Amino acid sequence: MSSPTTPMHAKLPWPKGTLVVDTETGLRGHLIAVVTERLKKTDRVVSETAFVRPEGGGVEWSAHLERIKPVETHAACQRPTDPNETA
Structure with a gap:
């Protein structure tokens, strides 16, 4: 039986x-x-998995693609806001 x-x-x-x-x-x-x-029947995407190799090498791991973000983008989103900072 096929998948x-x-x-x-x-x-x-x-x-x-x-x-x-x-x-x-x-x-x-x-x-x-x-x-x-x-x-196969509808071509609908069921899942997207990213494969990532650790910094400095090592064993790759996999994660759902929506969990993976570029470091620069993630750092900007996580940056605490400074109440003294002006826009």
Whole structure:
């Protein structure tokens, strides 16, 4: 019996090697690949998984793509606001 889904490499949302952070775990690493899983009958995307290699090397990990953000973007979003800072 065949699987109802098909995994395939997907277009990267940022260039390969971009330093990213897993917003759930706080782990940082370099984006290596993204795999999209689609339903065979409708071609609807079921999941998107990012594969990330830790800074300095090591064992890659995978995470849902929506958890992965470029480090610069994530840092800007997380920056505490200074009440003395003017706009």
